[in-house]
Amino acid sequence: xxxxxxxxxxxxxxxxxxxxxxxxxxxxxxxxxxxxxxxxxxxxxxxxxxxxxxxxxxxxxxxxxxxxxxxxxxxxxxxxxxxxxxxxxxxxxxxxxxxxxxxxxxxxxxxxxxxxxxxxxxxxxxxxxxxxxxxxxxxxxxxxxxxxxxxxxxxxxxxxxxxxxxxxxxxxxxxxxxxxxxxxxxxxxxxxxxxxxxxxxxxxxxxxxxxxxxxxxxxxxxxxxxxxxxxxxxxxxxxxxxxxxxxxxxxxxxxxxxxxxxxxxxxxxxxxxxxxxxxxxxxxxxxxxxxxxxxxxxxxxxxxxxxxxxxxxxxxxxxxxxxxxxxxxxxxxxxxxxxxxxxxxxxxxxxxxxxxxxxxxxxxxxxxxxxxxxxxxxxxxxxxxxxxxxxxxxxxxxxxxxxxxxxxxxxxxxxxxxxxx
Ligand SMILES: Nc1nc2c(ncn2[C@@H]2O[C@H](COP(=O)(O)OP(=O)(O)OP(=O)(O)O)[C@@H](O)[C@H]2O)c(=O)[nH]1
Ligand SMILES: [Mg+2]
Numbered sequence: 001x002x003x004x005x006x007x008x009x010x011x012x013x014x015x016x017x018x019x020x021x022x023x024x025x026x027x028x029x030x031x032x033x034x035x036x037x038x039x040x041x042x043x044x045x046x047x048x049x050x051x052x053x054x055x056x057x058x059x060x061x062x063x064x065x066x067x068x069x070x071x072x073x074x075x076x077x078x079x080x081x082x083x084x085x086x087x088x089x090x091x092x093x094x095x096x097x098x099x100x101x102x103x104x105x106x107x108x109x110x111x112x113x114x115x116x117x118x119x120x121x122x123x124x125x126x127x128x129x130x131x132x133x134x135x136x137x138x139x140x141x142x143x144x145x146x147x148x149x150x151x152x153x154x155x156x157x158x159x160x161x162x163x164x165x166x167x168x169x170x171x172x173x174x175x176x177x178x179x180x181x182x183x184x185x186x187x188x189x190x191x192x193x194x195x196x197x198x199x200x201x202x203x204x205x206x207x208x209x210x211x212x213x214x215x216x217x218x219x220x221x222x223x224x225x226x227x228x229x230x231x232x233x234x235x236x237x238x239x240x241x242x243x244x245x246x247x248x249x250x251x252x253x254x255x256x257x258x259x260x261x262x263x264x265x266x267x268x269x270x271x272x273x274x275x276x277x278x279x280x281x282x283x284x285x286x287x288x289x290x291x292x293x294x295x296x297x298x299x300x301x302x303x304x305x306x307x308x309x310x311x312x313x314x315x316x317x318x319x320x321x322x323x324x325x326x327x328x329x330x331x332x333x334x335x336x337x338x339x340x341x342x343x344x345x346x347x348x349x350x351x352x353x354x355x356x357x358x359x360x361x362x363x364x365x366x367x368x369x370x371x372x373x374x375x376x377x378x379x380x381x382x383x384x385x386x387x388x389x390x391x392x393x394x395x396x397x398x399x400x401x402x403x404x405x406x407x408x409x410x411x412x413x414x415x416x417x418x419x420x421x
Contacts (some may be wrong), residue, residue: 009041009067011060012079013050023300024264028079031104031263034235035111038089040071054093055086061093068096075099086131100328102129108236109270117185117277118239120178125170125273134163182251182276189283196409197245198254198362201281203309204290205301206235208262209324212345213290213354214244214258221246221350229258236261241277248355250389250405252363257284262308264300271311282314286361288354289321293342296383320357326350365408372419376401380414 010028014021021044029039045060054061055078064076076094081102090098101204106126113119192199203212211231218227229242239260247253257280271278281287289305291298309315321340326333327349333342334350341357343350373380381400384390388406395401397421 005036005038006075007040007071007073008037008075008077009043009064009071009073010039010077010079011043011056011064012045013056014044014046015050016046016048018302020264023297024079026266026297028077028101028104030235031101031108032077034108034221037075037077040073040185041067043067049335050080051086052083053085054089055080056090061090065094068094077101077104080265085174087133101265102269105263105267105270109239112236112239115183115240117178120174120181121273122239122270123408124171124174125267125269126180127167127174128269129267131164131167134160134167136263137346159389178276178309185276186279189280192255196407198285199257199280199283200286200288200358200362201257201259201284202288202290203259203281203314204261204305205292206263207233208261208290208292208301209345210261210290211238211242212256213288213322213324213343214242214256216257216276216345216348216351217246217355218244219348221248231320234251235263241280243280248359252357252366254362257281262305264304264307266308278312281309282298282312282317284317287314287317287319288358289319290324291321292325293323293331294325302356316360320353320354320361366405367408367411369411370401370403370421372396372399372401372421373417374419377417380417384410 010025010027010032012028018024023045025042029042032039042065043056043060045056047057051057056064067073067277068076073096074101074115075097076090078090078098078100080100082090082098082100087098087100106122106129109118109122109124111124202214204210209231211229215228215231227244229244230237238258241260242258244256244258245253246256259280260274260277277360286308289302291302295301306315309317319339323331323333323340323342324345326342327344331342333344334344334353336353336357339357341350341353343354373384375398378400381393381402384402384404384406387410388404391403391405393400393402
């Protein structure tokens with residue numbers, strides 16, 4: 001089937017205090033493309049503050065009207081989240097469909113959501129966005145058909161109240177379903193804590209290669225598990241959290257979590273709705289910040305991710321930087337430099353180097369020791385075989401002598417049982 005592309009014009013207010021404006025417009029254009037729109041024109045206004053009634057000033061509106069006709073555009077996309085009345089006023093001045101950055105991101109998330117949890121989260125965010133905008137939210141959410149004119153205006157207060165009630169009821173029911181799923185996930189996380197398995201979370205800008213890196217780790221260390229995750233060259237390929245257990249050759253094990261990618265100005269409702277998914281990040285022992293080092297905007301991407309981590313309250317967690325897609329650059333790789341490593345998830349190169357950094361950060365609490373376990377405690381031999389790296393095993397008259405590397409906590413817990421060497 002032939003893909004239908006809607007012609008869009010992007011507009012933005014370049015606040016004097018905003019250094020990342022050009023970048024954010026570029027990002028908006030990528031978001032539009034992910035939503036099957038083609039950007040045919042662009043307009044920006046440099047001012048000290050956003051126009052409270054129309055987002056942009058009167059002069060700019062005239063200019064925009066000309067541009068819309070000239071380019072035969074059917075939608076205008078604003079670079080910020082607009083108030084309900086700004087959208088309403090702009091639409092009537094332009095007589096053209098107007099959407100904002102938030103609707104765009106919500107639409108992409110809506111299209112990508114696969115699991116029940118992700119679908120519920122997106123729908124809650126969409127409804128909450130919609131609630132205060134019921135009046136005049138013309139075609140914007142169900143972006144099909146285009147240009148319905150003003151015919152839905154003023155359909156009466158009663159109808160509006162009814163719609164509002166319906167939406168509120170729907171939000172309540174979605175949220176209660178969501179809470180059940182969240183409770184289940186929290187139980188799983190508690191269980192993991194109890195097992196003392198360290199949790200490492202992959203974070204980063206969307207399309208940086210987080211899912212690819214998870215797959216490369218699986219392929220190297222647990223190839224038989226066949227639990228690869230979905231990767232694709234598009235914004236927000238991943239909306240759900242996947243957790244995989246990675247066992248290194250010396251039996252050290254950690255959980256590696258892949259999660260939703262970040263983008264600048266992630267809508268407030270969306271962050272709130274995805275709170276449970278993102279809790280995985282805030283409770284991690286270590287973060288791997290995946291950066292697409294081949295992208296010219298990578299420094300901005302790093303800032304966006306770090307800002308989002310701060311917003312989530314996860315900026316206290318230790319970070320390793322994985323400079324991914326090094327194969328597309330001139331950088332020498334694989335290579336470790338301080339807390340970052342140059343690698344290529346696609347070519348499976350640099351994964352061991354990354355693992356080395358992980359080991360240094362996560363597995364410092366290990367001791368090298370030699371112990372004798374009495375034969376009547378042989379279940380402990382089985383325990384250490386499972387949870388430690390055994391270097392040698394010898395059977396002596398009174399017990400099993402093991403040379404091993406194990407967690408300090410395990411050593412401390414059982415030291416009274418061990419026999420004198
Ligand atoms: N050349 C090259 N391409 C890569 C590398 N790693 C990932 N890619 C490609 O980059 C694209 C995005 O990869 P994903 O792993 O889906 O990225 P992600 O960070 O999980 O993205 P979201 O889930 O959308 O946030 C895919 O087309 C990958 O094939 C790499 O090391 N080199
Ligand atoms: Mg992904």
